[in-house]
Amino acid sequence: MDISVKDLKSRMDSGDTNFFLLDVREPHEHEAFNIGGQLVPVGSLLEAMPELADHQEEEVIVYCRSGARSGMAQGILRQAGFKNVRNLTGGMLAWQESIGG
Numbered sequence: 603m604d605i606s607v608k609d610l611k612s613r614m615d616s617g618d619t620n621f622f623l624l625d626v627r628e629p630h631e632h633e634a635f636n637i638g639g640q641l642v643p644v645g646s647l648l649e650a651m652p653e654l655a656d657h658q659e660e661e662v663i664v665y666c667r668s669g670a671r672s673g674m675a676q677g678i679l680r681q682a683g684f685k686n687v688r689n690l691t692g693g694m695l696a697w698q699e700s701i702g703g
Contacts, residue, residue, distance in 0.1 A: 605663055605688040607696045621661040624654075626675040627694070631667060635694060639663075644671045647678050658684050665690035665697075 613621070614637075625632055625639035632641045642650045644666070662684055666672040672689045679687045690697075 603688055604669075604691045606691050607700050610663060610690060611697075611701050621663050622657040624662055624664045624675070625666070626664055626671050627666050631694075635698065637665070637694075637697065639665060644675050644678075647675055651682055654679075658682075661686045661688065663688045663690060666693045668695050669693040 623637070623639035625636055625641045626644040626647065627641070628643050629641065642654070647654075662679060664672040664675045664679070664687060666675070669689060669692050672693060676687045676689045692699075
């Protein structure tokens with residue numbers, strides 16, 4: 603299941619912290635603009651699994667620039683046993699378009 607930019611922003615604004623935010627973009631993209639997610643580029647996701655394992659039972663919201671890489675990451679995480687992984691629809695492009703940055 604995916605989550606919209608507006609739904610995520612609303613949850614963040616309300617102080618909801620019952621999710622783990624994962625940024626699967628590259629470091630230069632994260633440095634240019636981010637919304638506070640932990641950076642693990644999609645190409646490094648498999649090797650980062652041990653450090654992400656603590657979040658396996660949590661809701662994980664994964665994002666990238668447009669939603670494509672985070673969609674791939676969503677599949678990788680689900681195959682690794684993560685129970686509730688949501689892709690941010692439209693990624694940071696949609697965030698900046700509808701919320702700003």
